[in-house]
Amino acid sequence: MKSVKKPEDTANLQKRRTLLTGGLVAGLAAAALAPAELLAKDAKAAGLKLDRAKWGERNHQQLQALLARNGNSSASYNPKRRPYAVFDWDNTSIMNDTEEALLMYQINTLSFKLTPQEMAAIIRQNVPAGPFAADFKNAAGQSVDLEAICSDIDSDYQYLYENCDKFKGDKKLEEVRETVQFQDFRAKLYYLYEAVNETYGVNVGYPWVIYFFTNMSVAEVQKLAEASNDHNLGLGLVKTKYASPTAQPGKAGVVSTTHFHGIRLCTEIATLMDALQQSGIDVYVSSASLEDVVAVFATTPKYGYNVKREHVLGLRLESANGVFVNQYKAGWPLNWGPGKTEVIKKELVASKGYGPIFVAGDSDGDYDMLRDFADTQLGMIVNRMKKGKIGDLSKLAAEQIPSAAPRFLLQGRNEQTGNWMPSEASLKYGKSDTALLG
Numbered sequence: 001m002k003s004v005k006k007p008e009d010t011a012n013l014q015k016r017r018t019l020l021t022g023g024l025v026a027g028l029a030a031a032a033l034a035p036a037e038l039l040a041k042d043a044k045a046a047g048l049k050l051d052r053a054k055w056g057e058r059n060h061q062q063l064q065a066l067l068a069r070n071g072n073s074s075a076s077y078n079p080k081r082r083p084y085a086v087f088d089w090d091n092t093s094i095m096n097d098t099e100e101a102l103l104m105y106q107i108n109t110l111s112f113k114l115t116p117q118e119m120a121a122i123i124r125q126n127v128p129a130g131p132f133a134a135d136f137k138n139a140a141g142q143s144v145d146l147e148a149i150c151s152d153i154d155s156d157y158q159y160l161y162e163n164c165d166k167f168k169g170d171k172k173l174e175e176v177r178e179t180v181q182f183q184d185f186r187a188k189l190y191y192l193y194e195a196v197n198e199t200y201g202v203n204v205g206y207p208w209v210i211y212f213f214t215n216m217s218v219a220e221v222q223k224l225a226e227a228s229n230d231h232n233l234g235l236g237l238v239k240t241k242y243a244s245p246t247a248q249p250g251k252a253g254v255v256s257t258t259h260f261h262g263i264r265l266c267t268e269i270a271t272l273m274d275a276l277q278q279s280g281i282d283v284y285v286s287s288a289s290l291e292d293v294v295a296v297f298a299t300t301p302k303y304g305y306n307v308k309r310e311h312v313l314g315l316r317l318e319s320a321n322g323v324f325v326n327q328y329k330a331g332w333p334l335n336w337g338p339g340k341t342e343v344i345k346k347e348l349v350a351s352k353g354y355g356p357i358f359v360a361g362d363s364d365g366d367y368d369m370l371r372d373f374a375d376t377q378l379g380m381i382v383n384r385m386k387k388g389k390i391g392d393l394s395k396l397a398a399e400q401i402p403s404a405a406p407r408f409l410l411q412g413r414n415e416q417t418g419n420w421m422p423s424e425a426s427l428k429y430g431k432s433d434t435a436l437l438g
Contacts, residue, residue, distance in 0.1 A: 048073065048279055051271040054420040058401070059380070059409045063272065066378055070357050071279030085276050085358035086344060086369060087269065089287035089294050089314075092362045092382050093305065095237070095264035095418035098229065098297055099289035103193060103209055104259050105228035107186050110166045110173060113215035116158045122211045122326050123150050123192060126204055132195040138253030139243075144195070145252075149188055152250035156185035180248040187244040191257040202288065202336050202365070210290045210315055211326035218292050221324070225296040229263065229303070237262040237418055239429065260429070264418030268411075269360070270304045281357070283307055286343065287314040288336040288365050313343050340369040349373075364389045370408070380409045383426040385438030398424070398436055410436070 048071065050064050068074065070083045090097040106112060114122065124146065131143040138144055159181040163169035169176075176182050197205030213221050243256035273283045285307055287294040291314030298307040316329035333339040333346070349355055355373030359366075362382040367389040370379040381394055397408035401424065412421035415429035425434040 048275060050275045051268075053268045053271060054422050055268055056409075056411055056421075056423050059411055059424070062378060062406065062409060063380075066358060067275060067279050067281070069377070070281060071276075073279065077280060079280065081352075081354070082280060082282050083357045084282040084284060084348065084352070085273075086284045086286050086348075086356045086360070087273070088361040088363075088366045089285050089298065090289060090362075091384065092266075092360050092366070093269045093285065094266055094297065095413070095415075096232075096260055096262060097289070098225070098263065098293060099209065100193075100259070101232045101261075101263055102225055102228040102293060103212070104190065104261070105231060106212060106224070107189055108177070110160060110164055110176070111224055112212060113220075114212070116154065116161050118214065118326075119157045120150070120154050122208075122214065123153055123189070125208060125211060125326060127196055127208065128200060128204075133199040135198065136191075136195045136255075138255050140253055142253060144255060148251040149192055149195075149255070152244075152248075152252050153185060153188050153192065155250065156181045156188070160185060180245040183242075184244045184248045184250065187242040187257060188250075188252065188255060190242060190259060191244075191255045194257055203334060206288055206315060206334060206336060207328045210317060213290065213317065213324045214326040215323050217323050218319075221290070221292055222296050225293045226300065229297055232261065232263040233265070235262040237264070237416065237429070262418070265303060266420065267304075268420050270306075273305055273307065276358075277306075282311065284311045284313065284348065284356075286335060286340050286369065287312070288334075288340075290315050290317065313347060336365040338368050340366065341372045344369060344373070362386075362390070366390065367393060377407075378409060379407065380411055383410045383412050383424060383436075385426055385428060385435055387438055391438060394437060 048067060050060060050067060052060055055063070071077060072079070087093050090099065112119065127146055129146055131145040136144050160176060161167040163171045164173060164176045165171060166173060193205070193209055196208055216224070238261045239258050240261055241256055241258050244254050246254055276283050285294060285298050291312055294314050295309055295312045297303055298305050298312050299309050314335055316332045317324045318327040318329055319325060333342040335343050344356070355375035357375060357377050358380070359370050359373070359376055360380040360382070361367070361370050362384055363386060370381070370393060381390065381397055383394060386394070393408060394410060397406070397410040400406035400408055410424040412423045412426040412434070413419070414421050414427045416427060421427065421434070423434070425436045427434045
């Protein structure tokens with residue numbers, strides 16, 4: 001739902017321009033003062049205080065007021081019509097992407113239950129033949145096509161399957177990881193993931209990456225996801241370049257790709273989820289990662305989010321004989337972009353009769369659910385200074401900073417540390433200055 005702009009006097013217009021052109025700190029402080037007294041009054045009525053942590057001050061006030069208006073301390077609260085909130089997971093509820101982290105962890109630990117023939121089929125599944133997008137060239141500047149890189153991955157995986165003791169061989173993983181075949185496999189499989197998504201979009205790429213769980217049970221996938229989570233929580237936040245070995249050019253040639261290692265928990269999201277639930281407001285997660293993978297993070301007590309398992313919505317796979325198969329769940333929407341709205345309508349609105357009061361997201365995949373429901377009072381965007389649809393929505397949120405009753409909020413983040421910033425502005429990885437918009 002788009003907000004309708006109200007007429008602004010000259011002073012307010014100048015204030016907004018100041019905010020959008022660099023007078024960020026002073027402008028935000030002034031904007032926060034206007035609604036502060038009203039918001040504080042609502043917060044007092046709520047009786048439940050949201051932890052301040054590193055929320056932007058104005059965002060904290062707006063969320064405190066949201067709890068006051070809708071929570072069980074409000075005179076209008078109806079326990080038979082419980083309000084609810086919906087959170088994206090990757091790069092919203094945590095720093096970085098749990099599915100991408102898990103793919104790299106799978107590769108690095110060779111955690112696959114696939115024969116070479118099954119691996120060969122999956123890496124080609126539903127991916128059009130031919131060259132990838134222009135950005136995906138090899139070190140010699142030549143285009144890379146699907147069959148060339150898949151042929152190289154086939155050869156690498158056959159060697160790993162025959163030699164590593166995780167499969168049929170007798171060599172330890174540590175020894176195998178030093179081989180050119182493993183290094184080629186790692187670089188080219190992750191390169192393929194990036195190339196498929198960037199060339200053909202998430203409708204092809206997102207189901208494709210979860211097919212690597214084929215032949216695993218839910219319990220096996222969740223054990224693997226927990227191991228990946230714990231491993232990545234212990235890593236530094238580092239962007240690492242992986243290049244295939246020059247000694248093993250294969251048919252695709254030498255290619256390189258970059259992975260952003262490390263994951264961070266988000267205290268602010270966890271405490272907001274807790275405050276919502278204590279206030280009688282239900283919490284749901286809507287993710288474009290495999291539902292069973294996200295559920296490990298969202299529901300396991302040690303991570304601190306404490307979402308109910310039945311409240312986690314994500315991508316789903318078909319299963320047979322107790323294990324996953326490489327087929328997307330029939331009749332289940334792809335939970336990204338318009339698909340997130342479709343799932344919310346199908347699973348929540350259909351049974352409750354109303355939409356969420358609050359939605360949080362960070363990317364184009366969340367754009368639709370952030371704006372599609374008339375019942376949504378606040379949509380919060382974790383500010384990654386992105387372009388595209390979410391960039392347009394971020395600009396609207398920036399324009400609404402002076403408003404006493406905004407429809408959208410921007411929340412800043414420091415990508416160097418993974419922690420939030422107490423402002424609307426963010427610090428991008430590798431940058432030295434904060435910014436409000438990309």
